Amino acid sequence: MDDLATGKVIAVNGPIVKATGLRGIGMFDVAEVGSDRLMGEVIRLDKDVTIIQVYEDNTGMRPGDEVISHCRPLSVLLGPGLIGNIYDGIQRPLVGLCEMCGSYIRKGITISPLAVDRKWEFQPLADAGTEVRGGSLIGEVRESPLVLHRVLLPPGVSGTLTGIAPAGQYTIEEEVFTLDTGSGTYSGKLASYWPVRRPRPAGTRKKPSIPLITGQRIIDTFFPIARGGTAAIPGGFGTGKTMTQHALAKWCNADIIVYIGCGERGNEMTEVLTDFPRLIDERNGRPLIERTVMIANTSNMPVPAREVSIYTGVTIAEYYRDMGYGVAVMADSTSRWAEALRELASRLGDMPAEEGFPPYLGTRLAEFYERAGRVETLSGREGDITIIGAVSPPGGDFSEPVTQNTSRFVRCFWALDKTLADARHYPSISWIDSYTEYLSDIGQWWENLDNEWLSIRNELMNILVEDHRLQQVVKLVGSDALPPSEQYVLFCAETIKNVFLQQNSFDPHDKFCSPEKQLKLLHTLVCLYRRGLELVQAGLSVKDIAGLEVVSEIVRLKSEISNREIEKIDAYTLRLEQGLAALKIPTTGE
Ligand SMILES: Nc1ncnc2c1ncn2[C@@H]1O[C@H](COP(=O)(O)OP(=O)(O)OP(=O)(O)O)[C@@H](O)[C@H]1O
Ligand SMILES: [Mg+2]
CATH class of the missing domain: 2.40.30.20 (Elongation Factor Tu (Ef-tu); domain 3)
Structure with missing residues (x-):
């Protein structure tokens, strides 16, 4: 009681x-x-x-x-039926609320987060008489065509299984197993509660070693994130934070996506709600909604519910992690969450620290990001949670407290650049201000695909860094004053930006670029750089190389060649090699 x-x-x-x-x-x-x-x-x-x-x-x-x-x-109800659902910050299903009260939510409505009358096909996978403990597998439910829901004994419960229901149809409120815990009987159902602010326990933490493939070239190749890692997307107003989060939610290879729309405008969330049900996952031909849980706490909803929404989201993520899945959590935007914290702190009379945020802002952010990780679950499987948070610093100033505190706890920083966004270079992730600490963790995964990956990636990165340095010089003296080899670096950097870094979220072939396609494009680019540089050093002009027809054609490869026919890129690389080889080096002297 x-x-x-x-x-x-x-x-x-x-x-x-x-x-x-x-x-x-x-x-x-x-x-x-x-x-x-x-x-x-x-x-x-x-x-x-x-x-x-x-x-x-x-x-x-x-x-x-x-x-x-x-x-x-304060707890969330965890069980089959979460997938495909849209919740507010305190896990009230928005569709159910809308059916009850129309578009204006009345006060004090209570509604079950999971459908109570829906029957699920339960498959028992444990025998009565066996000893079980937190995390033990009891059975399975096909939650969606993409998600096999493992019914596990909740953490902290253990005993002898005294009864288990035969295969059949059950609601989340019906008993499907019983347990003798030594001090009483535990009645097991398909769903159970878990307090949102308490991280669900897991076994040992593992080193992240597999990249989360996002299909976004600048991320996967230049600033990769590991599954189980953390990343921030800071960017000023309108620089593409939401678009980047959407692209990741749509195309990254996590098994489950938890999308938390936190304090953003209502119409942005509507876009997600209308977009997702229509989008098809290229890998399996199924609607993306069949692996997605959404939490929408828009700017016009109560502030405290926004504060709790990120915990609701991450608790749901942990629940699927415990089943042995890879989960990606998107939070848009953690700045709006921090503003909710600030408002509540000021009403509580807490001493304000920097810019009115409470002194515990950093601790709270750390507690959130710490729930990411790759773990051995209580059931001995491997599961991971990757957390990606958008940050919206006022005026795009990264020295403000939320960006600064966030950067202390995330290991991947995809800084959005207003100049790039203004030039309509998307994604506007800066290759100068961004960083990742996962390169050495996940490098081997790429090297297994292609043992030149790291050297090519670093070579192209160096061109971009060198380009950034040279641009300062160009501003002062113009590019004609540079020696030809440096002019060639500028040309190659420009080509890398056009061929590789720019990616159009609306283009059917370009919106998702497979790792294999990224590798092919990298080889084309590095061929252009290495062979071309030799020619330039031998006296050829940059213009001669830039004028080759095939050079202008490689810019279109990303949108003309689909992920399924990437061998076609080899033909272009070959033509590039031949075209370069055929160029005549001017003879000097006599
Ligand atoms: N990858 C992309 N491909 C094509 N267009 C993009 C891309 N990223 C951003 N855009 C363009 O930039 C606009 C603004 O992007 P977005 O809404 O993601 O910015 P935001 O940083 O979330 O803005 P806010 O600060 O208002 O939340 C989009 O409506 C779109 O036109
Ligand atoms: Mg946004």
């Missing part, structure tokens, strides 16, 4: 409510406040005073209103 605590509101400050009399209530417990029984969460305890943040619009709430609590922590 749960304890029931009751109390009275003594003060209301926006969504922050103070109450007294709630005996036995603990931190992060759920409380229902006022006659509408609005849902809130205990965020602070101060002697007899309980401070609650209310997750719904609480206009009209006042001192004297009743508060009740079952003294249970």
Whole structure:
């Protein structure tokens, strides 16, 4: 039996409510406040005073209103039916809410996060009489054509399996197994609750060694992220954060995507909601929605629900990780989340630190990103969570607190550049300001595909860095003043930008570039650089090389050649080699 605590509101400050009399209530417990029984969460305890943040619009709430609590922590319901669903920050299904109240959500609505009447085909995979513990496999449910849902014993529960239901159709509320825990009977269902703020336990952490393939060339080749890694996408207004997150959510090779639209404009989220059901995964021909869970807490929804939405999202991610899946979490934008934290902190009267953010901003960000990782799960499988957070620094100034704190905890930084975005060079990820710390972790994976990968990648990166340096000189003296070999570096850098770095999210062939296609393009580019440089050093002019017909043709390879016919790129590389070989080097002297 749960304890029931009751109390009275003594003060209301926006969504922050103070109450007294709630005996036995603990931190992060759920409380229902006022006659509408609005849902809130205990965020602070101060002697007899309980401070609650209310997750719904609480206009009209006042001192004297009743508060009740079952003294249970704020939790998410985890079970089959999460996939394809769209939730608000506190896991209320938006489609269900809309059916109940239309487009204006009434206060105090409670609705199950998972359909309670839907039957799932359960396949038992354990025998009565066996000893089981947290993470043990009990059975399976086909949740979507793309996701086989493993029904595992929740962490912290153990005992002897005393009964298991035969294969058949069950709802999430029906008992499918029973356990003798030694101190009582545990009734197991297809779904169970887990507190959002407590990371789900896993076994040993493993070193990330497999890249998350995103199909975005600048990321995969130049600034790769490992599965189980963390990345930030900082960028000023309109530089392409959301587009980049969408591209990753659509095309990255994670098994499950958790997309958290956090404080962004409603219409951006609508785009996701209308886009995803129509998009087909190239790898298996299935709609992408069949592997996606969405959380939408847009800018017009209550601020506290935005604060909790990232924890709701990452807890769902951990649940699928525990089944042995690779999960990618996109959070757009963590700056809007941090603003929610700032607003709540100021209402709590916390001492403001930099730019009004509370001093614990860094700790909270760290706690979120720490939930990423590649682990051995409790059931002995391997699972991972990759977290990618967009950051929107005001005025595009990366020295502000959210960007600075985030960069301390992520190992991959894809800095968006306003100049590139203005020039409509997309993705506008800067090759100068971005970095990754995963190169040595995942290099071997690429080297297994092609043992020249790292050397070519580094060679092209050096051209881009050298180009950046030379551009400063060009600004002062013009490119004609540079020696031919340096002019050739400028030309090659320009070609790399056009052929490789620019990628059009709207082009059917270019929106996703397979690793194999990336490798082919890298070989074409490095051939152009190496052979061409020899010729330039021998006296040929950059113009002669730039004038070759095949050089202008390679710019179109990315959009003309699909991922399935990449051998065609070899023919272009061969023509390039032949074209270069046929160029006549002018004879000097006599
Ligand atoms: N990869 C891309 N391919 C083509 N167009 C792009 C790409 N990235 C961004 N754009 C263009 O830039 C516009 C703005 O991008 P986006 O909405 O992603 O920016 P944002 O950084 O999320 O903006 P905000 O700061 O408002 O959240 C898009 O509407 C689109 O026209
Ligand atoms: Mg955006």
